[in-house]
Amino acid sequence: MRIDILSLFPEMFGGVFGCSITKRAIEKNILDIQITNPRDFAFNKHNQVDDTAYGGGAGMVMKPEPLFRAVEDVKSKTQIENSKVILMCPTGKVFTQEKAKELANFDQLIFICGHYEGFDNRVVQNLADEVISIGDYVLTGGELPAMVVIDAVSRMLPGVLGSGESAPTDSFYNGLLEYPQYTKPREYRGLSVPDVLLSGDHAKIAKWRRQESLRVTYTNRPDLLEKVELSKDDKKFLEELKNNSK
Known part of the structure; x- marks a missing residue:
């Protein structure tokens, strides 16, 4: 370009x-x-x-x-x-x-x-x-x-980022804010990395990341949720968030 x-x-x-x-x-x-x-x-x-x-x-x-x-x-x-x-x-x-x-x-x-x-x-x-x-x-x-x-x-141009998967996980790319990220050490000052991220179960990790992305978006930018295509599981999780916040 x-x-x-x-x-x-x-x-x-x-x-x-x-x-x-x-x-x-x-x-x-x-x-x-x-x-x-x-x-x-x-x-x-x-x-x-x-x-x-x-x-x-x-x-x-x-x-x-x-x-x-x-x-x-x-x-x-x-x-x-x-x-x-x-x-x-x-x-x-x-x-x-x-x-x-x-x-x-x-x-x-x-x-x-x-x-x-x-x-x-x-x-x-x-x-x-x-x-x-x-x-x-x-x-x-x-x-x-x-x-x-x-x-x-x-960042959207092919070859600019180190990984082709980087941009699609950014906040806003797919309508939601990005899920929380963690790196080493596993525990710092009594603060631990969520167990699911250490489980090796990719399905569970994907589900956790989706739900955390929904949680962050609901908390900080709820207006974005109106423009996102949500699954039944997404809607159920958001409903639980709303009920727990009352």
């Missing part, structure tokens, strides 16, 4: 993409990440990318010309058809694991990171294919949200 990022602060991405899973994906040629500064596509000698808002108001608005020209330059150089332009903005739809899986099917993602009071609406309506937010809060710019989305999407 080719990922292009339009950012006024390219230096912000070096630390994040220079380590851990993303770094290995780049080294294995699974990911190709390139950063473009919209200032390089501004019209005047001051590389101006923002201006005052029509109608008045505080703050500056990002101009359309540098962003349109930057995206067009990226597209003309890469010539990738299966591509999507994503605008990172609090006004967009909230990012989810399902969206990460969907975006992983593209050959190229082009992220536009904003600053100031936002974008000229012609960028939103006529340049971006989709507007994405990572939550109901506002950050200084779109760089951190872009990093979050890129990291989540990268």
Whole structure:
């Protein structure tokens, strides 16, 4: 996958993409990440990318010309058809694991990171294919949200994670939160690993993990259960949880 990022602060991405899973994906040629500064596509000698808002108001608005020209330059150089332009903005739809899986099917993602009071609406309506937010809060710019989305999407690409089974067990991948995990030592400060995980009985372990996943989801994010296909055993277990919590 080719990922292009339009950012006024390219230096912000070096630390994040220079380590851990993303770094290995780049080294294995699974990911190709390139950063473009919209200032390089501004019209005047001051590389101006923002201006005052029509109608008045505080703050500056990002101009359309540098962003349109930057995206067009990226597209003309890469010539990738299966591509999507994503605008990172609090006004967009909230990012989810399902969206990460969907975006992983593209050959190229082009992220536009904003600053100031936002974008000229012609960028939103006529340049971006989709507007994405990572939550109901506002950050200084779109760089951190872009990093979050890129990291989540990268995990969905074949060969990025050490095991092909890692992603499907993540929280949200199948609608539920992940079950609790344990490792050595077997006992620490009087706290023991559940016996079922040491039993070697894979059927019992699978059942325990499913039920614990349901328990964690019911406790922390019950809203997610409305979107998950539940078996009869799942429903019975959840009913017991509800009765015990009364």
